[in-house]
Amino acid sequence: MNTQVTLPRQQRKQFDHRRYRRFAAIDKADRRWPGQHIEAAPQWCSVDLRDxxxxxxxxxxxxxxxxxxxxxxxxxxxxxxxxxxxxxxPDYDFVRWLIEHNQIPDDVTIQVLVQARDELIERTFEALQGARKAIVHLYNSTSPVQRERVFCLDKDGIVDIARRGAHKVKTEAQRYPATEWVFQYSPESFSTTEIDFAVEICNTVIDVWQPKVDDKVIINLPATVEASLPNAFADMVEYFCDHVQHRDCLVISIHTHNDRGCAVAAAELALLAGADRIEGTLLGNGERTGNMDIVTMAMNLYSQGIDPELDFSNPDDVIATVEACTRIKTHPRHPWVGELVYTAFSGSHQDAIRKCLTQQDDDEPWDVAYLPIDPQDLGRSYQSVIRVNSQSGKGGAAYLLEQQLGIELPRWLQVELAAPVQQLAERQQGELEAQQVLKLFRQHFMPRDGRFHLAGYQVDRQGSRHHIQASISDEHDMLLIHGHGNGAISAFADAMHKATGIDIQVLQFEEQATEHGSDAAAMAMVQASVRGTRACGVAKDQDTLAASLQAILRAVNSAVAQ
Known part of the structure; x- marks a missing residue:
């Protein structure tokens, strides 16, 4: 039986910041990393299968x-x-499967982790027997709390563990000369270790392994617990690179965790500070709040015009595989690849995106408001960029319609559409699909019912004057109407006024082709004042003038029905 004990309120520890101490950042006035730039991708190491x-x-x-x-x-x-x-x-068996079934490409190196203990090191090399090339990653804890409260050893005792482990790794490697060995050492909890002691213990390991320029050793500096601002971690990395011996024979690797939510930032600043290599996981899965997210960092580089040397052009495949293997869902706002990352609901955002997309040319650098990269680079369509809910403005609905109809709505028609879209979204209390917006547009501006319908027309032109004769169905009656004007549209308005007494003044008119070629259809959009009531109508026809006349009648039908 499980018994949960609840302390009386007065006995519980309070939410008290005074229990914690400020991180003791190193005093480094000569830092150079703030003036550096990342010019190329680091060496990447995925630790998804282990960490x-x-x-x-x-x-x-x-x-x-x-x-x-x-x-x-x-x-x-x-x-x-x-x-x-x-x-x-299971880890041992998986390593053997990779080796025995020739699953490791020639240009890929596997890495395994091992503590600085003799029997574990021996078992590790047994597991790797037959590998073409392998990295043996040795580690032991170095921080004061680990030394004093976990291992109950002084600094010399911790250094001795590292030295003996390094010797054992070197000895075991000599027993398997057919494999190309790469040695890696981590002072675990580097982020909370005194920087001079971190340099000292790594120098001890380096002395044992004797790296060369063409046979480098990896020194991995983990933020096992993220305890500081990213800039303080960068100071530590730069100091380490300046003081460790044989720097030109080393690959400086970084392994950050996300306790403070800054794992990616710390890794990026560490590259500025001199690091060469980054360890992390896809989508940041890792203990406590996670490991450094390689997808995020790689896409950060991509957005700056740097080839990340990893292909994330199909993020949906990455997400599906990672979720299936980890049973952890990806947050819809996950940087770069989340379902909603390239989605704008805000009306002002939608309007800015839409305007920029219409001006963005394929042969110029990407420069679109609110979109740091082209969503199509990640297999996302522009239709997912702008979505409509009750927070959206006129630009969002207009964008969806542009994708559906192949036209660009004039601003005045966007304004007229915004109100019914807003009302529907509020009633529905959720997002509207593109087809819903299209249906709403047709109901309001392209209804098939109504009092008047165009049956046919004929236009004659004499100089600047136009004469129109049109057949109009008025519910159950057929009207033959005549009118004159400076154009066909004004002549039609004159004819309607003479036949029905309805005063029509066209306020706004726009016509756009919805396709290309001789058979292209036209979309006519009209805003008219009908008996003092403003109304809009839209019609589509291969006959451009017929589309215009039908659009006027739909505006009239809307006004007389009110």
Whole structure:
């Protein structure tokens, strides 16, 4: 039986910020990283199959790992951490499957994690036997709280663990000369370790491994717990790069976590500070609040004109695979790839996007308000960019109609459409689909019912004057009407007034072709004052003048019905 104990209110600890201390950032007045620029993609290492897997309530099955592995290959990863084979039989078996079934492409290197313990290191090399190339990632904890409260060792004791582990890795590698070995060391909890001690313990490991320019060692600096502002972490990385020995023989790697929500920012600033390599997971899955999100960081680079060297042009496939393997849903507002990221509901946003899209040329740099990249680069259509709900303005509905009808609504017609769209969205209390907006547009401006309908017409022109004769059905009667004017439309308004007594003044008129070629249809849009009432009508016909006359009659029908 589970018993939940609830403390009386007066015995509970209060929400008290005084229990916490400011992060002790290093004093670095000579920082250079703020003036640097990221010019190229870093080396990427996916840790979805190890770090990401350990963070799941239900770890991945073998089949799920295989699907994730294939996705990572398809995306272009060249370094992939595949497990902790010494600590988990499923991880061991997966590593063996990769090797024994020749699942590792020649240009891809697998990476495995291991603690600085002899028996675990031996088991790790057994798991990797037969691999063409592999990274052995050794680590031990270095922060004061880990030293003092977890391992109960002083600094010398922690350094000794790292030294002995490095020797053991080097010795075991010599037993398997057929494999090209790359060594990697992490001072776990680097982010909360005294910077000089982090340099000291890494130098100890470097002394053991003796890297060369053409045989580099990876030193991985993890923000195991994100404890500071990203700029403070960048200071630590730059200081480390300045003081570690044999820097030219090292690959400086970064592995940030998201406790403060700044994992991507910290990783980006670390590149400015001198790092070469980034470890992370797709969509940020990882323990506590997550790992560094490689999708976000890669797309950040892409948006700055930098080739991320990873292919995220089909994010829906990434999301589907990651969700199937992790059982974690992707937030609709997830940076770059969320379902709603390229969706604008705000009326002013919609209007700005729509106007920019009409002016954006294919051969010029992308410059569209509210859209930092072209959604089509990620397989998203423009129809998903602008969606309509009760918060939307006239621009959103107009954009959807433009996609449906192939025309650009004039501003005055956008204004007339906005009110009924707003009313429907409020009644529905949700988003309107494009077909709903189209139906509403037709009901209000293109109704098939109404009092008057055009049956036929004939126009004669004498100089600047036009004479029109038209057949109009007036409910059950057929009228033959005649009129004169400076144009066909004014002549038609004159004819209607003479025959019915209805005064029609055309206020706005626009005509657009909905297709190209000799058989193109025309869409006529009219705003008229009918007996002092403003009304709009729209009609489509291959005969451009017929479309205009029908649009006038629909405006009249709307006005006389009010």
């Amino acid at each position: 990401g897997n350990q963070a799941l309530i239900e770890p991945m099955t073998v089949e799920q790992k295989q699907h994730m592995w294939q996705l990572l290959l398809n995306l272009g990863f060249k370094q992939i951490e595949v497990g902790f084979p010494a600590a988990s039989q």
